[in-house]
Amino acid sequence: MKPVRRIGILGGARIPFARQNTQYVDASNIDMLTAALKGVVDRFGLNGERLGEVAAGAVLKHSRDANISREAALSSGLSPQTPAYDVQQACATSLQTAVLVGSKIALGQIEVGIAGGVDSASDAPIAVNEKLRKLILALNRGKTTSERVRMLMQLRPSMLKPSIPNVNERRTGLSMGEHCEQMVKQWKISREAQDALALASHRNGVRAYEQGFYDDLLVPFGGLKRDNNLRADTSMEKLVKLKPAFDLTSGHGTLTAGNSTPLTDGAAAVLLASEAWAADRGHSPQAWLVDAESAAVDFFGPKPEGLLMAPAYAVPRLLARNGLTLQDFDFYEIHEAFAGQVLCTLAAWESADYCRNALGLGAPLGTIDRTRMNVNGGSVGLGHPFGATGARILASAAKQLSLHRAKTGTSGRTLISMCAAGGLGVTAILEG
Numbered sequence: 001m002k003p004v005r006r007i008g009i010l011g012g013a014r015i016p017f018a019r020q021n022t023q024y025v026d027a028s029n030i031d032m033l034t035a036a037l038k039g040v041v042d043r044f045g046l047n048g049e050r051l052g053e054v055a056a057g058a059v060l061k062h063s064r065d066a067n068i069s070r071e072a073a074l075s076s077g078l079s080p081q082t083p084a085y086d087v088q089q090a091c092a093t094s095l096q097t098a099v100l101v102g103s104k105i106a107l108g109q110i111e112v113g114i115a116g117g118v119d120s121a122s123d124a125p126i127a128v129n130e131k132l133r134k135l136i137l138a139l140n141r142g143k144t145t146s147e148r149v150r151m152l153m154q155l156r157p158s159m160l161k162p163s164i165p166n167v168n169e170r171r172t173g174l175s176m177g178e179h180c181e182q183m184v185k186q187w188k189i190s191r192e193a194q195d196a197l198a199l200a201s202h203r204n205g206v207r208a209y210e211q212g213f214y215d216d217l218l219v220p221f222g223g224l225k226r227d228n229n230l231r232a233d234t235s236m237e238k239l240v241k242l243k244p245a246f247d248l249t250s251g252h253g254t255l256t257a258g259n260s261t262p263l264t265d266g267a268a269a270v271l272l273a274s275e276a277w278a279a280d281r282g283h284s285p286q287a288w289l290v291d292a293e294s295a296a297v298d299f300f301g302p303k304p305e306g307l308l309m310a311p312a313y314a315v316p317r318l319l320a321r322n323g324l325t326l327q328d329f330d331f332y333e334i335h336e337a338f339a340g341q342v343l344c345t346l347a348a349w350e351s352a353d354y355c356r357n358a359l360g361l362g363a364p365l366g367t368i369d370r371t372r373m374n375v376n377g378g379s380v381g382l383g384h385p386f387g388a389t390g391a392r393i394l395a396s397a398a399k400q401l402s403l404h405r406a407k408t409g410t411s412g413r414t415l416i417s418m419c420a421a422g423g424l425g426v427t428a429i430l431e432g
């Protein structure tokens with residue numbers, strides 16, 4: 001057996017994130033992913049290089065886009081001999097691609113690779129409806145003109161209605177927001193607490209920009225130099241005035257456009273490498289990807305768990321394996337699908353009953369220092385192009401650890417937690 005090797009995160013690049021139907025309305029997933037990959041290639045001088053692999057993915061993909069990672073890699077300046085493949089695990093996609101690339105590095109199968117992700121809510125794939133699809137396929141098989149004409153006579157105006165994609169869960173028919181409304185009601189999370197978390201998401205993002213944190217992480221694209229969802233002028237006064245976005249009828253809806261992620265376009269990528277490869281090229285890893293854990297919950301059975309609660313299950317397993325407590329972290333990167341979902345997860349870790357009965361723990365995991373959470377902004381403020389958010393978080397977390405080390409002279413540790421559609425969650429620990 002070869003020894004397991006450390007996985008270095010050398011750094012990342014992303015394009016600024018843009019709200020749906022704004023600056024990137026004409027950009028495809030491949031265009032945006034190419035820009036993010038090129039950002040990494042330029043920053044680390046990888047032009048013409050053959051890497052071990054590129055793994056990326058998108059949640060919303062056109063059927064013509066079979067392998068967007070390969071197409072983007074071919075246009076990125078990397079050697080055409082670099083293998084590339086797509087992965088899709090909803091919002092956790094590009095954290096999972098980093099775990100996959102990192103695992104191959106740890107096992108000695110590759111020395112270096114890029115993990116990334118992308119999504120376009122503006123260029124969402126629209127398909128023809130099922131009846132028309134079947135008719136077109138039958139037409140293609142028709143042998144004679146008269147046979148095809150006979151088939152065409154079956155065409156009805158109703159068959160022209162397109163099939164528009166949404167982020168609804170297949171098994172429940174509910175949207176992510178509707179599921180999260182159920183969760184915040186179960187956990188009694190107040191509207192005020194959600195708005196306060198949303199405000200912190202914007203404020204932390206704005207401060208990070210002011211301090212130049214994003215200067216070397218962003219590659220301008222489509223005329224944009226910073227995330228266009230970030231609001232310096234938002235406030236509790238403005239947030240409390242917004243109307244419920246998902247529970248429109250009960251009078252108790254608390255999720256709004258202000259405390260939910262906006263539909264977003266964007267792409268992000270990170271470079272991962274073995275210690276030896278990094279040293280050979282004169283790069284010092286900003287952080288190490290120490291471990292990762294996935295979980296899934298049953299959100300539709302007789303006793304359904306909250307759709308976005310899987311990270312609550314993954315984190316205690318990750319902590320136990322690494323001999324850590326929830327408090328042993330300098331920073332927490334908790335993906336904000338909705339402010340309310342972050343607060344449900346934190347409440348779950350604080351609850352003795354839940355930790356005992358649902359997570360099978362002897363004691364609650366306890367509280368975290370909220371001032372260490374999403375210190376450079378979260379998904380509510382920066383935006384959330386589904387497939388790209390994991391790589392956005394990884395690149396920011398690794399850079400934050402390198403700044404922490406430079407400032408304090410000691411290494412630090414970050415917990416990453418991402419919920420995903422389908423009742424999934426992926427979590428990871430970085431050190432550096």
Ligand SMILES: CC(=O)CC(=O)SCCNC(=O)CCNC(=O)[C@H](O)C(C)(C)COP(=O)(O)OP(=O)(O)OC[C@H]1O[C@@H](n2cnc3c(N)ncnc32)[C@H](O)[C@@H]1OP(=O)(O)O
Pocket residue numbers: 089090091092167176177231234235238239242245256257258259260261262263336337338384386419420421422
């Ligand atoms: C998918 C996975 O695997 C896991 C996950 O991450 S789950 C999460 C997936 N993401 C989602 O489901 C996306 C959820 N978001 C949405 O569907 C939509 O953004 C939404 C329905 C919540 C809102 O859509 P919308 O109404 O079109 O938003 P938008 O028009 O931008 O905003 C509404 C108003 O709020 C205002 N607003 C928004 N944020 C604000 C803020 N922070 N401060 C002040 N005002 C704000 C806007 O200015 C706008 O005001 P006007 O009407 O006066 O122009």
